[in-house]
Amino acid sequence: MRQQIAAANWKMNLTYQQGEQLLDAILKENIALADHQAAVFAVPFPYLMMASQKLSGRTNYYVSAQNCSDVKAGAYTGEVSAEMLKSINIGYCVLGHSERREYFSERNQSLAQKVQLCLDNGITPIFCCGESLSIREVGAQEGFVETQLMESLFHFSEADIRKIVIAYEPIWAIGTGKTATAAQAQEMHAHIRHLFAKKYNKATADHIPILYGGSVKAANAMELFHSPDVDGGLVGGASLVATEFISIIRALK
Numbered sequence: 001m002r003q004q005i006a007a008a009n010w011k012m013n014l015t016y017q018q019g020e021q022l023l024d025a026i027l028k029e030n031i032a033l034a035d036h037q038a039a040v041f042a043v044p045f046p047y048l049m050m051a052s053q054k055l056s057g058r059t060n061y062y063v064s065a066q067n068c069s070d071v072k073a074g075a076y077t078g079e080v081s082a083e084m085l086k087s088i089n090i091g092y093c094v095l096g097h098s099e100r101r102e103y104f105s106e107r108n109q110s111l112a113q114k115v116q117l118c119l120d121n122g123i124t125p126i127f128c129c130g131e132s133l134s135i136r137e138v139g140a141q142e143g144f145v146e147t148q149l150m151e152s153l154f155h156f157s158e159a160d161i162r163k164i165v166i167a168y169e170p171i172w173a174i175g176t177g178k179t180a181t182a183a184q185a186q187e188m189h190a191h192i193r194h195l196f197a198k199k200y201n202k203a204t205a206d207h208i209p210i211l212y213g214g215s216v217k218a219a220n221a222m223e224l225f226h227s228p229d230v231d232g233g234l235v236g237g238a239s240l241v242a243t244e245f246i247s248i249i250r251a252l253k
């Protein structure tokens, strides 16, 4: 079975102490994950080591960064490189989140560099894609997501592309409480998988986890995750509440 992932994206929320308390409350449940399941915590940079220490010794629990630089190293004040993340054993990095695309002007070409640098350093990119409401309203979402994937990912080799996780996050569903229906999520996930099959092959497309993000919560996770092409979720708001995220982990296939 394809890997199934419950990924928490804390974004710029919680103090260090609140983050510790949240992780402690979730880990206290001792949820055993199957071989094909993973729980990933994308925490702010200053909390990466703390989260790593808390998760150490747990099977299939991982820490993720929320971003990294698109350059290797050098005089770039305030940036954090993929190599730095590797040096503290961070396994995942969220890339191209719509908030970074919108507020920090991230573009598909620069994201291609970030993906490359993560792969060079053995870090799994969680590559985000997804359309705005205005694009969906005119029915152009499939072409829009195809361009995002084409410009950032489709030049990678089959071996490299198999190391990537996709997160489909329709912008109109992020933090709005307006979740895509399971049918809408499934439709886009199937389209994304079809694009990978067309560019690479079916076996590769079937191997790549595609997470759904956008107002996932305990109450809808099970239905969303049980769609055939939805392989878990990238969760914002509900990942900040222990009981919510515990249920979301438990909803994985």
Ligand SMILES: O=C[C@H](O)COP(=O)(O)O
Pocket: 009, 097, 169, 173, 174, 175, 176, 177, 213, 214, 215, 216, 234, 235, 236, 237, 238
């Ligand atoms: O990365 C997570 C997504 O932006 C979803 O956020 P949300 O669950 O608060 O809608």
